[in-house]
Amino acid sequence: MHVVVTGAAGMIGRKLTARLVKDGGLNGKPIDKFTLTDVVAADKPAGFAGKVDIVTGDLAAPGAAEKLIAEKPEVIFHLAGVVSGEAEIDFDKGYHVNLDGTRALLEAIRHSENYHPKFIFTSSIAVYGAPFPHAIPDDFHLTPLTSYGTQKAISELLLADYNRRGFLDGVGIRLPTICVRPGKPNKAASGFFSGIIREPLAGQEAILPVADTVRHTHASPRSAVGFLIHAASLTREQLGPRINLAMPGVCCTVAEQIESLTRIAGPKVAARIKRQPDELVMRIVAGWSERIDAKRAAELGFKAEKDFDEIVKAHIEDELGGKIA
Amino acid sequence: MHVVVTGAAGMIGRKLTARLVKDGGLNGKPIDKFTLTDVVAADKPAGFAGKVDIVTGDLAAPGAAEKLIAEKPEVIFHLAGVVSGEAEIDFDKGYHVNLDGTRALLEAIRHSENYHPKFIFTSSIAVYGAPFPHAIPDDFHLTPLTSYGTQKAISELLLADYNRRGFLDGVGIRLPTICVRPGKPNKAASGFFSGIIREPLAGQEAILPVADTVRHTHASPRSAVGFLIHAASLTREQLGPRINLAMPGVCCTVAEQIESLTRIAGPKVAARIKRQPDELVMRIVAGWSERIDAKRAAELGFKAEKDFDEIVKAHIEDELGGKIA
Numbered sequence: 001m002h003v004v005v006t007g008a009a010g011m012i013g014r015k016l017t018a019r020l021v022k023d024g025g026l027n028g029k030p031i032d033k034f035t036l037t038d039v040v041a042a043d044k045p046a047g048f049a050g051k052v053d054i055v056t057g058d059l060a061a062p063g064a065a066e067k068l069i070a071e072k073p074e075v076i077f078h079l080a081g082v083v084s085g086e087a088e089i090d091f092d093k094g095y096h097v098n099l100d101g102t103r104a105l106l107e108a109i110r111h112s113e114n115y116h117p118k119f120i121f122t123s124s125i126a127v128y129g130a131p132f133p134h135a136i137p138d139d140f141h142l143t144p145l146t147s148y149g150t151q152k153a154i155s156e157l158l159l160a161d162y163n164r165r166g167f168l169d170g171v172g173i174r175l176p177t178i179c180v181r182p183g184k185p186n187k188a189a190s191g192f193f194s195g196i197i198r199e200p201l202a203g204q205e206a207i208l209p210v211a212d213t214v215r216h217t218h219a220s221p222r223s224a225v226g227f228l229i230h231a232a233s234l235t236r237e238q239l240g241p242r243i244n245l246a247m248p249g250v251c252c253t254v255a256e257q258i259e260s261l262t263r264i265a266g267p268k269v270a271a272r273i274k275r276q277p278d279e280l281v282m283r284i285v286a287g288w289s290e291r292i293d294a295k296r297a298a299e300l301g302f303k304a305e306k307d308f309d310e311i312v313k314a315h316i317e318d319e320l321g322g323k324i325a
Numbered sequence: 326m327h328v329v330v331t332g333a334a335g336m337i338g339r340k341l342t343a344r345l346v347k348d349g350g351l352n353g354k355p356i357d358k359f360t361l362t363d364v365v366a367a368d369k370p371a372g373f374a375g376k377v378d379i380v381t382g383d384l385a386a387p388g389a390a391e392k393l394i395a396e397k398p399e400v401i402f403h404l405a406g407v408v409s410g411e412a413e414i415d416f417d418k419g420y421h422v423n424l425d426g427t428r429a430l431l432e433a434i435r436h437s438e439n440y441h442p443k444f445i446f447t448s449s450i451a452v453y454g455a456p457f458p459h460a461i462p463d464d465f466h467l468t469p470l471t472s473y474g475t476q477k478a479i480s481e482l483l484l485a486d487y488n489r490r491g492f493l494d495g496v497g498i499r500l501p502t503i504c505v506r507p508g509k510p511n512k513a514a515s516g517f518f519s520g521i522i523r524e525p526l527a528g529q530e531a532i533l534p535v536a537d538t539v540r541h542t543h544a545s546p547r548s549a550v551g552f553l554i555h556a557a558s559l560t561r562e563q564l565g566p567r568i569n570l571a572m573p574g575v576c577c578t579v580a581e582q583i584e585s586l587t588r589i590a591g592p593k594v595a596a597r598i599k600r601q602p603d604e605l606v607m608r609i610v611a612g613w614s615e616r617i618d619a620k621r622a623a624e625l626g627f628k629a630e631k632d633f634d635e636i637v638k639a640h641i642e643d644e645l646g647g648k649i650a
Contacts, residue, residue: 091435091490110416129566139458139466143485143567150486154479160468161475165416241454242468 001029002071006059006105007079008036011181012122012224014043016077019225021048026075027233037068038080059101065108075118075232078105084126085188087148098151106158110167119159120231121172123244125217127153128289135293138246145287156244163236163243171231171239176249176292176304179218180315189284193218196254197261197312200272203325209278212255215290219249219304220314227302234300248294248304250311260308264316265324326354327396331384331430332404333361336506337447339368341402341550346373351400352558362393363405384426390433400443400557403430409451410513412473423476431483435492444484445556446497448569450542452478453614460616463571470612481569488561488568496556496564501574501617501629504543505640514609518543521579522586522637525597528650534603537580540615544574544629545639552627559625573619573629575636585633589641590649 003026007013017036025031036042037055044052057064059080069076080101087094102121109115126149127142142153156172163170181194185206192209193216199206219227227247252260262270294302305311316322328351332338342361350356361367362380369377382389384405394401405426412419427446434440451474452467467478481497488495506519510531517534518541524531544552552572577585587595619627630636641647 133464141464141466142482144482145489145566147486147490150482154482157467157469157475157479157482161472164470165472241470 001026001031001075002033002035002073003031004035004037004068004073004076005042005079006037006068006077007081008042009038009040010079011183011221012178012228013038013077013079015221015225016079016228017042017045019229021045023229026229029074033073035068035071035073058097060096060104065101065104066111068105069108069112069115069117072112072115073117076105076120077228077232078102078119078121081122081151082148083188084124084146084148087151088146091147094147094151098148099154102155103158106162106167110162116166117168118232119163119168119170120228121155121159121170122228123152123156123172123174124149125174125176125246125289125292127156127174130287130289132289135291136246136289137293138242138296160241160243164241169236170243171234172244173227173231173297173302174244174246175224175227176217176219176247178221178224179311180319181221182315182319189281190288192281193254193257196257196273197315200261200269201265201312201316201320201324204272206273207276208254208273209276209281210254210285211277211282212258213253214285215251215253216285216288217249217251217290217292218308218311219247220311220318222314222318223249223304230302238300242296245297245300245302246292246294248297248302249292250305250308251291252308257308260312264309264312269324326351326356326400327358327360327398328356329360329362329393329398329401330367330404331362331393331402332406333367334363334365335404336508336546337503337549337553338363338402338404340546341404341553342367342370344550344554346370348554351554354399358398360393360398383422385421385429390426390429391436393430394433394437394440394442397437397440398442401430401445402553402557403427403444403446406447406476407473408513409449409471409473412476413471416472419472419476423473424479427480428483431487431492435487441491442493443557444488444493444495445553446480446484446495447553448477448481448497448499449474450499450501450571450614450617452481452499455612455614457614460618461571461614462618463567463621485566485568489566494561495568496559497569498552498556498622498627499569499571500549500552501542501544501572503546503549504636505545505644507546507640507644514606515613517606518579518582521582521598522640525586525594526590526637526641526645526649528597530597530599532601533579533598534601534606535579535610536602536607537583538578539610540576540578541610541613542574542576542615542617543633543636544572545636545643547639547643548574548629555627563625567621570622570625570627571617571619573622573627574617575630575633576616577633582633585637589634589637594649
């Protein structure tokens with residue numbers, strides 16, 4: 001089986017590739033080739049004996065998408081995208097990458113004869129926009145309040161139409177906030193959700209810019225990869241016409257996040273969180289969804305962690321080799 | 326005031342232009358110029374003393390949208406589009422006209438300096454897809470089951486983002502089925518909703534391909550024009566961030582349509598309806614929404630007919646000069 005991963009150099013792309021290599025296959029079939037594409041060169045996955053093509057470039061550039069699928073890969077994980085903040089600052093770049101890049105890939109598939117790949121697309125809860133009901137049901141409308149969310153929602157609609165017309169077998173998964181995101185702190189407004197766990201566990205101070213009462217839905221990077229692999233296993237019959245699905249996650253308050261950290265790593269570690277309210281971050285976060293009632297995803301077998309303790313433990317296992325600083 | 330109408334040669338475009346000419350202005354300001362554009366030349370509106378530019382061509386062609394807005398028209402009614410059946414048969418043409426054409430127009434506006442028009446877009450209830458709740462609420466998700474509906478839903482998302490970013494003052498209105506559509510019978514699956522009223526009133530036989538119990542939501546061409554003009558009057562403050570609105574209509578069964586016709590034109594006229602069940606039409610219609618709970622539109626002052634009798638009377642007044650054959 002030949003698997004393409006776009007956005008392969010990103011955090012989820014790297015973890016997905018590593019997991020597929022570890023599993024040795026997908027949907028019970030061995031993987032003999034990866035094509036890993038991103039704007040920067042993805043690393044060659046460790047421990048993989050098959051063929052690997054590393055492709056760099058812009059998917060929306062003329063001919064790029066056609067070239068990517070020329071060998072008719074059976075499965076395409078389309079993760080590539082400009083992130084929320086960048087898409088808001090650079091309007092042209094956001095639409096170019098997140099909309100035109102996706103459409104170019106879909107069009108290349110449509111124009112390829114006798115080709116009908118499995119296409120897994122990572123969407124985002126940014127497709128939703130306030131005001132929200134208590135919990136967002138599966139049939140809640142998409143009224144994104146960012147250009148990024150708009151581009152994701154449009155890509156979902158395109159994917160559903162290309163799927164309906166039979167050009168591919170598509171599935172779109174709306175990822176919740178990924179927590180604990182490994183690596184260095186970034187400037188994303190949502191960064192603190194990961195920061196207040198990651199930094200204290202690494203022996204460093206973390207800033208909490210919002211109130212303890214802020215509620216949000218999280219899934220670990222490990223779960224995100226699990227969602228992608230499970231999505232690839234679903235058939236047209238299982239999915240029906242509504243192929244874009246909100247993913248499950250752990251819904252909890254910041255206070256509950258900190259309680260988990262304290263339970264697992266002790267009060268000394270949790271004391272490394274410094275409260276420093278930030279009006280701007282508070283205002284941004286107030287516009288985000290709190291609770292997503294991902295009923296269809298649960299029925300289709302998607303699984304996230306059961307509680308925030310599991311998310312903290314997954315981070316310690318996957319990123320810290322089981323050790324707390 | 327300079328007003329642009331795209332799709333100006335179509336039924337709604339012609340009626341809108343005629344109404345604006347009759348009103349003499351829009352939002353209390355006199356209209357001194359129309360630009361009427363379509364793929365075929367629109368007629369010069371009768372009785373208009375101001376300037377009229379008739380433009381033919383493809384909005385998505387390079388430079389066409391820029392040229393259309395070069396004089397910075399204050400109001401743009403964007404009605405142009407390939408209809409549902411055609412967009413389903415000709416995938417490329419549907420996306421080219423309904424998506425690329427709309428996007429080209431939005432992009433031309435964004436790139437024009439110090440320009441911030443009022444932009445009224447006609448969307449459609451085709452943005453919804455079965456299965457449906459008893460009545461479709463304003464926050465129901467968009468899961469179109471046609472390429473046409475997909476293109477309309479994507480255009481709505483683009484419009485909302487361009488509106489949010491401040492490039493224009495946008496409003497999208499989802500028209501229900503327009504009934505009674507004047508002119509000759511067409512092959513649209515929805516054609517019979519108009520046909521069973523129009524043909525008998527004109528002394529001709531009409532075919533009813535579905536059961537009397539079929540329920541649907543209708544608004545007259547007169548109401549559709551009224552929606553467009555009312556939409557142009559709404560401010561950003563009134564609309565808020567959710568600028569795409571389902572329009573109200575008369576929800577009734579085919580039996581109730583026929584009862585109205587009988588009440589107004591007598592049983593002899595209604596007897597011109599011949600029942601001739603058509604499996605294909607029945608199946609298509611079964612996938613359509615029955616009832617739309619257009620609560621926000623009602624709160625914002627959009628008005629349709631109160632009952633189907635009014636729709637029949639509007640047709641007799643507007644199309645038949647008050648006479649029944």
